[in-house]
Amino acid sequence: MLTTYSLKMPRAVYSGENAMENLTAILRAAGAKRAAVFTDKGIKAAGLFPLVQNAVEDARVDYYVLDDIPPEPDCDTVQGLADRFREAGADMIVACGGGSVLDTAKLAGVLATRDYTVRDLLEDPSRARKRLPAVLIPTTAGTGAEVTPNAIVAVPEKALKAGIVSDAMVADYVILDARLIKDLPPRIAAATGVDALAHCIECYTGNKANPLSDLYALEGLDLILNNIEKACLDPEAMAEKERMQLAACYGGLAITASGTTAVHALSYPLGGRYHIPHGVSNAVLLAPVIRFNEPACRDRLARVYDRCCHEEERLRAPEEKSAWVIARLEEIVRRLKIPTSLRELGVPAGDLDRLAAAGMEVQRLLVNNPREVTLEDAKKLYQEVL
Ligand SMILES: NC(=O)c1ccc[n+]([C@@H]2O[C@H](COP(=O)([O-])OP(=O)(O)OC[C@H]3O[C@@H](n4cnc5c(N)ncnc54)[C@H](O)[C@@H]3O)[C@@H](O)[C@H]2O)c1
Ligand SMILES: [Zn+2]
Structure with a gap:
């Protein structure tokens, strides 16, 4: 912190x-x-x-x-x-x-x-x-x-x-x-909504997290985790859309005080080399990278659960809570029908080494990641989403 x-x-x-x-x-x-x-x-x-x-x-x-x-x-x-x-x-x-x-x-x-x-x-x-x-x-x-x-x-x-x-x-x-x-095409709404989600969760779990960024990141997460599907898929859901707009702004404010981490770092070469839209490349990497980080930010993910899960039955163990959050990230990407594999997005398997080397160059963000990412880790993460 x-x-x-x-x-x-x-x-x-x-x-x-x-x-x-x-x-x-x-x-x-x-x-x-x-x-x-x-x-x-x-x-x-x-x-x-x-x-x-x-x-x-x-x-x-x-x-x-x-x-x-x-x-x-x-x-x-x-x-x-x-x-x-x-x-x-x-x-x-x-x-x-x-x-x-x-x-x-x-x-x-x-x-x-x-x-x-x-x-x-x-x-x-x-x-x-x-x-x-x-x-x-x-x-x-x-x-x-x-x-x-x-x-x-x-x-x-x-x-x-x-x-x-x-x-x-x-x-x-x-x-x-x-x-x-209001009339944002669902495909663009989905990718950009998950970008906002990534901003909030990366800022909350990153090494630069602090009380000012936490305020916006947590509130943003509560708004996004509970509104994103309806906001993206229902053209008439104005209240949910307004909440997403505010949450995206909160994600930006959280970035000003904290910063994004390995999801965004590894996403940059996907945008630069294959022109995969920013939100889509983040969506592909979001759950796998947060799962990779989980041992280093379990308590923070558990606090995301405490704040954002409004189900009546409560989980107690921190590892159950963090697993709930990661499962929710996966569920959002699936429900919004964002591609989840790099192959679908035109990335050939032979490019993984080059991708990993390019991802490692984004040290500006990797230094914020709660768990160290080595070149081997970067390769494994890209391999996992291939
Ligand atoms: N400055 C930052 O802090 C920051 C943070 C995250 C991402 N980015 C950058 O932002 C860019 C991505 O921006 P984006 O995801 O908002 O998408 P975008 O601006 O690239 O727009 C994508 C497409 O959606 C269309 N579009 C936008 N709004 C629309 C609407 N309301 N209705 C219909 N069509 C609409 C655009 O015309 C465009 O064709 C990337 O370059 C990314 O790296 C910047
Ligand atoms: Zn972003």
């Missing part, structure tokens, strides 16, 4: 019914004159963009839209978008989308300068400086990217995804409006 810890927070988080209506007031109060609005084609196709557009227009702010952001962009694509953004100029960023859009906008916000590039930040994130305020509006529930200081980009030549972490990328304003996740 960390003994010194800090929680990073946006200046304001707006949540609840029709929370999007706050956008107009935010832009007006900030005195914005020209906004850069980041989104993607999927958000537009889902018919969500007018919600943002109308609110921006109501604020009588000049604006332009950057919408050609691919899912899980690589660093050079992000640099290209940031260059266009810098040329066009703006005094406020509004980003509405999943983690890919939010991370791109966060990076653009610190790249509105010629002093350094995104590749420079991959080498030395401490160079990042905030250049303008940002309003982040997530449409998945989700990465928690709306509140984290992290931005994740693929690095093509390393076939890996890498995180850039800087307080300069913490949002100024966040809007959580459940209308934006």
Whole structure:
């Protein structure tokens, strides 16, 4: 457990019914004159963009839209978008989308300068400086990217995804409006929901866990473990969706004070090399890695059970409680019909050694893991999910 810890927070988080209506007031109060609005084609196709557009227009702010952001962009694509953004100029960023859009906008916000590039930040994130305020509006529930200081980009030549972490990328304003996740396709809702689950459980069981992160991680777990299936599978389950949106945000806040562990570390090469969506690769690894970690975090998993299992019959032994939690993780992935094997996702058996070597490079997260992961362990874990 960390003994010194800090929680990073946006200046304001707006949540609840029709929370999007706050956008107009935010832009007006900030005195914005020209906004850069980041989104993607999927958000537009889902018919969500007018919600943002109308609110921006109501604020009588000049604006332009950057919408050609691919899912899980690589660093050079992000640099290209940031260059266009810098040329066009703006005094406020509004980003509405999943983690890919939010991370791109966060990076653009610190790249509105010629002093350094995104590749420079991959080498030395401490160079990042905030250049303008940002309003982040997530449409998945989700990465928690709306509140984290992290931005994740693929690095093509390393076939890996890498995180850039800087307080300069913490949002100024966040809007959580459940209308934006109402019609999320079940496949995307499932993968992004399990990502939020992974954030909470990794932050709670990791070496960096501390009282501030525990608060958000445990509450997030309670919300997710008891709402995720209905929220993902029933388009009308607005209360459950709202809970997932909040839980995803809590997962992000937990990350700011703690950090993810081996699930995310081993998932990065799967995204980088095979372009498996972030939530899917985490879902494949979630239960196996937590089971591998169990001997080192049994009491913490037992506390997850105590807090989140609301069945009348109570288990008593810590090992029974931790087994319940791990079985519940497996059940969620199964019920949400997320693939559970790497072969199904196009990973050839012959690549395991390379994958394990790439996973071991993600020491930024592996050092948080409650149990040491050796190269042999990494190979075994990938083998187990092949
Ligand atoms: N910064 C962080 O702290 C953090 C944390 C976790 C993950 N990430 C990163 O976030 C990215 C993944 O983000 P994501 O999982 O939110 O998915 P995403 O942003 O990549 O979106 C996936 C697809 O879903 C579509 N989509 C999004 N919202 C929709 C909606 N409401 N309705 C219909 N379609 C919708 C998008 O258009 C896109 O095609 C990855 O790059 C991952 O590494 C960042
Ligand atoms: Zn994640």
